[in-house]
Amino acid sequence: MTVHEISIRKPLPAFLRSYPLFAGIKDDVIASFGNYAVAKFERKGTILFLPDTPNDKVYIVRSGWVKLFRETLGGEEAIVDVLTNGNFFGEIGLAGTELMPYGAEVAEDAEIISIPRFLVADEVMRNSVFGLAVLQSLTRQKLQRDLEIEHRTVQSAPQRIGCFLLKLCRENQKGSITLHLPYDKSVMAARLGMQPETFSRALTRLREEVDLTIQGATIQIPDITRLSEFSCAACSSKFPCRD
């Protein structure tokens, strides 16, 4: 919860440009974004905004991880999503919503760019290429949510974890891979819609099933294909089921 913000200004334009979302934006606009946008390093635990709170910024994660959450009436926390490099959030503000339906907390030290909402809205209006890009991104994200819903009903806990690990592998080749769980297991559990205890046990089952080697947050996957065969067995979409 300790706030240890370092307010810095970096050459955002290059960063923004590097993401497909901003591919069609003219230089002067990027520059304008760059003038109003703020990049900050934020420490794990920092709360960017609370649920049901007014907010007028759109955020982009430059590095690290940010989790979006809601509070159940019962006081429990439901995790909506956990974001990283190049992902954005707070765009619900573009729909004119005053209060954020979810809160945002830094799950792992992160660098976060915030842009006043009106700037983005203006640019959407002015630059149709950008508008279409955002629109397409949202379309895909919605689809991603559909998949997520399906996963939660169709896959077992170990399969869901396996599917998650596969996403972490990105476009990597077949064969053996070593990877680090990027954030707390309890957060992963919530992200995958299960209890921490279940996560722990499910990971054990998955290990037995596909011969993982697990040391704390480090996981060795001897055979990706085998993992995907196990995890995606129940799913409706072919293997790389990411966007």
Next chain:
Amino acid sequence: MTVHEISIRKPLPAFLRSYPLFAGIKDDVIASFGNYAVAKFERKGTILFLPDTPNDKVYIVRSGWVKLFRETLGGEEAIVDVLTNGNFFGEIGLAGTELMPYGAEVAEDAEIISIPRFLVADEVMRNSVFGLAVLQSLTRQKLQRDLEIEHRTVQSAPQRIGCFLLKLCRENQKGSITLHLPYDKSVMAARLGMQPETFSRALTRLREEVDLTIQGATIQIPDITRLSEFSCAACSSKFPCRD
């Protein structure tokens, strides 16, 4: 599966205009949409397109119900969504996706408008007001999905059904209400992420819990407030948890 299509042409403009999505569109564009758009009556069971099939149209439901579905590898059908008046689908095509990630089947006799994708894309590019409207709609839909995910993990089966009934009530007043389940219970079950058997039993439990009167597809709700208190007890958002 019998196809009993009646291809008709109705004054679409008025219809389109009546939905907020098209509020900002200029008359000539509406007219152009009207020229290329086709409205058809389709019978229950008609399949509009299959999953993983190329498609170049965006659809709007004018009346009736359409269900979007995927096929699990196991051959089971997972329902993505069930749409009605004024809802649109197929917009994923705007993201350049060639193959539809889901299929569409008429769940209850419906009138459906289809518009060539390029027309919509053009209009998004040309008319920023329209573009923003679509963008906002998608944003809200994505949020809706988030809620859906939360519901499925936090609510019990009876609560989920209750929540669904509340959505059917729309902006109706408090007190007693009678309503008709708009489509097959088995489809509702799938839509809510449960088995038909579970649905049946859960509905019975809900009846006992909040004194519903059930006759086939007709349901009498004596006290909406009571229903919402029961259903939304576990949810993170206040009562009218729809868009």
Next chain:
DNA sequence: CGAGGCCTTGACCCAGCTCAAATAAGGTGG
């Protein structure tokens, strides 16, 4: 070295799933 935060284990429980069957609800042809 002790405190607190994570994570893992153990024991037990229950909502929802599965398989199987009985009943309603429509629809059709005579």
Next chain:
DNA sequence: CCACCTTATTTGAGCTGGGTCAAGGCCTCG
């Protein structure tokens, strides 16, 4: 309008994945 067939819904019985509660481990940091 009736008998018959098909599809939708309900019920019964039993099983189990995942949740809950309660203890330990473990590791980090002061």
